[in-house]
Amino acid sequence: MESKGDKSNRQLTGDGISFRDVLLSGVLNCTKVVLLEVPWGKGADWNYSGHWGRFCNFPLSGQSMSNTSSLLLSAALCYSNIERRHVVSPSVIIIGGGFAGIAAARALQDASFQVILLESRDRIGGRVHTDYSFGFPVDLGASWLHGVCKENPLAHVIGRLGLPLYRTSGDNSVLYDHDLESYALFDMDGNQVSQELVSKVGEDFESILEETNKIRQEHSEDMSVFRAISMVFERRPDLRLEGLAHKVLQWYLCRMEGWFASDADTISLKGWDQAIFLSEELLPGGHGLMVRGYRPVINTLAKGLDIRLSHRVSKIARRYNGVKVTVEGGSTFTADAAIVTVPLGVLKSNYIKFEPRLPEWKEAAIADLGVGIENKIILHFEKVFWPNVEFLGVVAETSYGCSYFLNLHKATSHAVLVYMPAGQLARDIEKMSDEAAAYFAFLQLRKILPGASAPIQHLVSRWGTDVNSLGSYSYDRVGKPHELYERLRIPVDNLFFAGEATSINYPGSVHGAYSTGIMAAEDCRMRVLERYGELNLFQPVMGEDTPVSVPLLISRM
Numbered sequence: 001m002e003s004k005g006d007k008s009n010r011q012l013t014g015d016g017i018s019f020r021d022v023l024l025s026g027v028l029n030c031t032k033v034v035l036l037e038v039p040w041g042k043g044a045d046w047n048y049s050g051h052w053g054r055f056c057n058f059p060l061s062g063q064s065m066s067n068t069s070s071l072l073l074s075a076a077l078c079y080s081n082i083e084r085r086h087v088v089s090p091s092v093i094i095i096g097g098g099f100a101g102i103a104a105a106r107a108l109q110d111a112s113f114q115v116i117l118l119e120s121r122d123r124i125g126g127r128v129h130t131d132y133s134f135g136f137p138v139d140l141g142a143s144w145l146h147g148v149c150k151e152n153p154l155a156h157v158i159g160r161l162g163l164p165l166y167r168t169s170g171d172n173s174v175l176y177d178h179d180l181e182s183y184a185l186f187d188m189d190g191n192q193v194s195q196e197l198v199s200k201v202g203e204d205f206e207s208i209l210e211e212t213n214k215i216r217q218e219h220s221e222d223m224s225v226f227r228a229i230s231m232v233f234e235r236r237p238d239l240r241l242e243g244l245a246h247k248v249l250q251w252y253l254c255r256m257e258g259w260f261a262s263d264a265d266t267i268s269l270k271g272w273d274q275a276i277f278l279s280e281e282l283l284p285g286g287h288g289l290m291v292r293g294y295r296p297v298i299n300t301l302a303k304g305l306d307i308r309l310s311h312r313v314s315k316i317a318r319r320y321n322g323v324k325v326t327v328e329g330g331s332t333f334t335a336d337a338a339i340v341t342v343p344l345g346v347l348k349s350n351y352i353k354f355e356p357r358l359p360e361w362k363e364a365a366i367a368d369l370g371v372g373i374e375n376k377i378i379l380h381f382e383k384v385f386w387p388n389v390e391f392l393g394v395v396a397e398t399s400y401g402c403s404y405f406l407n408l409h410k411a412t413s414h415a416v417l418v419y420m421p422a423g424q425l426a427r428d429i430e431k432m433s434d435e436a437a438a439y440f441a442f443l444q445l446r447k448i449l450p451g452a453s454a455p456i457q458h459l460v461s462r463w464g465t466d467v468n469s470l471g472s473y474s475y476d477r478v479g480k481p482h483e484l485y486e487r488l489r490i491p492v493d494n495l496f497f498a499g500e501a502t503s504i505n506y507p508g509s510v511h512g513a514y515s516t517g518i519m520a521a522e523d524c525r526m527r528v529l530e531r532y533g534e535l536n537l538f539q540p541v542m543g544e545d546t547p548v549s550v551p552l553l554i555s556r557m
Ligand SMILES: Cc1cc2nc3c(=O)[nH]c(=O)nc-3n(C[C@H](O)[C@H](O)[C@H](O)COP(=O)(O)OP(=O)(O)OC[C@H]3O[C@@H](n4cnc5c(N)ncnc54)[C@H](O)[C@@H]3O)c2cc1C
Pocket: 095, 096, 097, 098, 099, 100, 101, 118, 119, 120, 121, 124, 125, 126, 127, 128, 140, 141, 142, 143, 144, 145, 146, 311, 312, 313, 314, 341, 342, 343, 346, 351, 352, 374, 375, 376, 461, 463, 467, 468, 469, 471, 472, 473, 498, 499, 500, 501, 507, 508, 509, 510, 511, 513
């Protein structure tokens, strides 16, 4: 699946006979795919002609063949110059080795495609990153399975691996991935907020959100969630909260901002709950933490795939019957099709040049969809000195000043707290050094637990500035339609798109990314089949051969 130059991605025809016809006639059988990396040199030709004629190095010099005999001659040369090869399955290049990319690669390899995956980092997983430097697994990216049920597209892998989950909530919690069963909230002076007040403000928060729903229906123009909440307070002063209750409300808002990785004044009122309420595919089963981390899942899916690490794609050229992908350093790869799964933030940065440019509607979708930031500052302590609850919180005057610590000791028995800032706060903390960021998190903890001892180790994620992600996950921006996710997914010729930001039902999630990878693989398979009609070559990529037989292992202490 390789080539060395540009020019002749046109269908090679001579006197009305296509190159494909020649191949089919049995004269030429030189299409065995060899996954080679060829340096991209000046003047080299891109002698690529789709999966029927891939990797034939006969000299075409960028001209189409003038007649059949010259084509046959070249074909004969090709036949004699290289080893006897078989007509093979089509080829695809997957760009990005997160859950979407690995899922697509797995599905297409299982469907007899020649697959090569190019990943810019020196590891797979993308925004799933389990770190073992503490001597046990901790996730710097995703750590929850949202929707612990057999309908979850990842359930079959997680179930078969026997990976344990720790339940942090059932369905329909106002706090998304937690319920109010096991927690402790404090004010800035270290006084614990009563559970009655927290529950009461939770109900108020739900009432406020219901009121914002009325505002949404009354206004054709979109607005931010923050603006809508302010309007609710104007028309329903009885819902306004004062003093400590106001601070607790800010803490609920802070958790909502964490869910969207963005501040309330940037989140679309029309869009914020689209994926949650309008989707018919809302997954039941609540939320479960991956106790052993997500790494075993991605490693299992990636087994046996041809993955090239440290291959940062800088250019994607598409022609009628193939794609050519250039990586940093100049090497190029060619194939029948490509699936782009790089994060939305990377697409927004325009680091990858598309040739020809992507259509306007696609560029607009990339520009208009929001990408937010949520980070993790993981603090490892010598021993546990905090209450035995699932999470700790600090309430404050504004959501920016509030804090949230996930207590991993509950789920994993390790003395670890995970501080998770989002939106502007996360952006500000990314400007600090790792040490300063860890100290900042520790200071928040010391506000509520003055006797807290310093952590012995820390880990700090930087999803916003990491060039491989440039953001944590997508969200609906004010005034932009939810359909942008779908527009981002829609293929452009032989370029397919996958990744969490292409999931209309489950954006911003691991299972969402995974299902878009499967979907893009199926779209790609269908396109190649339509083009070449090799129906008997492939297995369908959708769905599992066998139904889920292993139940998920979830518990709560
Ligand atoms: C802090 C945090 C917490 C989260 N928590 C959860 C959670 O608990 N549960 C949940 O379901 N979801 C969670 N998410 C979201 C989830 O991690 C993502 O939705 C999902 O992992 C995205 O997968 P993806 O394949 O779309 O993208 P990615 O995983 O980002 O994969 C894209 C890949 O493309 C690579 N790449 C980038 N540029 C190039 C290039 N030029 N050339 C080649 N390769 C390139 C990247 O290195 C990366 O490996 C969280 C995310 C973050 C950041």
